Amino acid sequence: MEKWKNGIAKLTVPTPFAVGDVHCYLIKGDRLTLVDAGVKTDEAWEALQVQLAELKLTPEDIEQVILTHHHPDHVGLLHYLPKTIEVYAHPLNERWLKRTESFSAEHDDFYLRLYQQFGVPREYLAPTINEMKKNLRYSSECSLAGYLLENDVPSGLEGWRVLETHGHAQGHIALWREEDGILIGGDVLLAHISPNPILEPPYPGETERPKPQLQYNQTLKKLQEYPISLVYAGHGQDFTGTGPLIDNRLSRQHDRAMKVKSMVEEEPKTAFEICQSLFPTVYQKELNLTISETAAQLDYLMSLEEIAVVEEGPSLLYVAK
Numbered sequence: 369m370e371k372w373k374n375g376i377a378k379l380t381v382p383t384p385f386a387v388g389d390v391h392c393y394l395i396k397g398d399r400l401t402l403v404d405a406g407v408k409t410d411e412a413w414e415a416l417q418v419q420l421a422e423l424k425l426t427p428e429d430i431e432q433v434i435l436t437h438h439h440p441d442h443v444g445l446l447h448y449l450p451k452t453i454e455v456y457a458h459p460l461n462e463r464w465l466k467r468t469e470s471f472s473a474e475h476d477d478f479y480l481r482l483y484q485q486f487g488v489p490r491e492y493l494a495p496t497i498n499e500m501k502k503n504l505r506y507s508s509e510c511s512l513a514g515y516l517l518e519n520d521v522p523s524g525l526e527g528w529r530v531l532e533t534h535g536h537a538q539g540h541i542a543l544w545r546e547e548d549g550i551l552i553g554g555d556v557l558l559a560h561i562s563p564n565p566i567l568e569p570p571y572p573g574e575t576e577r578p579k580p581q582l583q584y585n586q587t588l589k590k591l592q593e594y595p596i597s598l599v600y601a602g603h604g605q606d607f608t609g610t611g612p613l614i615d616n617r618l619s620r621q622h623d624r625a626m627k628v629k630s631m632v633e634e635e636p637k638t639a640f641e642i643c644q645s646l647f648p649t650v651y652q653k654e655l656n657l658t659i660s661e662t663a664a665q666l667d668y669l670m671s672l673e674e675i676a677v678v679e680e681g682p683s684l685l686y687v688a689k
């Protein structure tokens with residue numbers, strides 16, 4: 369493991385998910401800050417403590433945690449960390465971290481109705497929604513000591529700025545250091561994979577769901593405006609060269625959307641039917657992830673007015689324009 373470099377130390381812990389290990393980062397600032405907090409397993413907790421010890425630190429030395437987003441592999445170790453450590457994140461993570469009964473009901477209702485609109489067959493509905501909840505056993509509940517928004521300088525981290533990077537998660541942020549262009553990116557940019565544009569319920573008080581792929585593309589275009597020298601990512605390798613990587617991601621997503629457009633041109637289809645064609649071998653096993661990837665292409669094509677939607681009973685049919 370690398371020790372301190374650029375005032376940052378990378379701590380890598382295992383996860384039970386297909387994505388593999390997740391990285392958390394310690395930043396030496398006026399406050400010792402941990403960015404992201406692994407997954408709630410004994411193995412991850414053990415790994416974190418061993419790596420802290422190599423740096424001659426203990427969990428009690430951590431003064432604050434900043435979360436890039438609320439997904440279990442980025443928050444779970446909060447369960448084991450001292451409860452006195454202050455946790456900061458974008459406010460849209462809060463509903464996932466507090467998990468009130470009313471949000472839980474809203475959550476299930478949202479996905480049930482959305483998946484019906486997408487034409488997901490009845491027998492898949494309950495198991496697919498339950499699958500989402502199962503992952504929560506690797507997550508942790510917590511309350512936030514404060515919120516982080518665009519351009520905020522987190523307390524004790526002079527020189528660092530918060531960039532809102534919505535898309536993969538609604539409350540996703542990254543930390544960028546102006547002086548040397550280092551980005552601690554969470555899942556916003558990964559060297560080896562494109563993060564899933566995960567569907568989330570409408571914001572509190574709103575009725576329309578957000579369109580994560582459109583937000584993610586905006587995020588990528590925004591990141592193109594920043595001089596980024598090096599990305600410390602949530603998964604996989606550190607990397608440079610974000611410019612060409614972002615161009616590549618945007619053009620590959622466009623190509624995938626155009627493939628979806630041609631499917632719809634053959635005949636009108638539901639999102640579920642498109643999902644089956646796009647992911648014939650995995651859609652049953654990974655319906656949540658493949659349906660969000662499918663919805664991403666449909667949202668994108670709708671935004672370009674390349675396709676339209678018509679209601680057919682409880683489901684929506686996508687048609688060529």
Ligand SMILES: [Zn+2]
Pocket residue numbers: 437439536537555
């Ligand atoms: Zn994530």
